[in-house]
Amino acid sequence: MLHFPGIRDRLLLVHGFSKTFAMTGWRLGFAVLPLDFVKTVVLFINSSVSCTAAFTQWAAVSAFREDTRTAVDTMVSELERRRDKIVEGLNTIDGIRCLRPHGAFYVFPNIADLGIPSSMLADRLLDEAGVSALPGTTFGRYGEGYMRFSFASSLQNIETALERIDRFVGGL
Numbered sequence: 001m002l003h004f005p006g007i008r009d010r011l012l013l014v015h016g017f018s019k020t021f022a023m024t025g026w027r028l029g030f031a032v033l034p035l036d037f038v039k040t041v042v043l044f045i046n047s048s049v050s051c052t053a054a055f056t057q058w059a060a061v062s063a064f065r066e067d068t069r070t071a072v073d074t075m076v077s078e079l080e081r082r083r084d085k086i087v088e089g090l091n092t093i094d095g096i097r098c099l100r101p102h103g104a105f106y107v108f109p110n111i112a113d114l115g116i117p118s119s120m121l122a123d124r125l126l127d128e129a130g131v132s133a134l135p136g137t138t139f140g141r142y143g144e145g146y147m148r149f150s151f152a153s154s155l156q157n158i159e160t161a162l163e164r165i166d167r168f169v170g171g172l
Helices: 035-048 054-065 068-091 118-129 155-170
Strands: 013-016 029-032 147-150
Touching: 054 068, 068 155, 118 147, 118 155
Parallel strands: none
Antiparallel strands: 013 029
């Protein structure tokens, strides 16, 4: 957007590092905005997010300096491997149906055939199987019958989680 003539005085660009640079949970981002907005935005930012950890800031600097396209491509390939593994694994478990997402690093499988509310399933998976997931209802009432699992973890952790979910569901 910055390449369009005359846009800088009208552009409010807010971007983060979570998705592109796999810095999930680090809560680091940046903004490009007209100079007369800076003072107001700084007041807001100081009240809501401040004291970003030094390692997070250095990681962001590195993301801009290194051959980021190669690093991003490598991470995308790895996330695709993890995505395919979790989708394949969930689809082998009776009562769970999972579509293959085309973005982000989460799956949102349908668990309605298990006959257990998603919030109860999330609690029991954590307590009894050691697997963390969000119930679909976290995203609104139409999320009932779904769960959200992240695949922003190692392939080994995903495989372990799939084994635990399969064992848990088999015992229902």
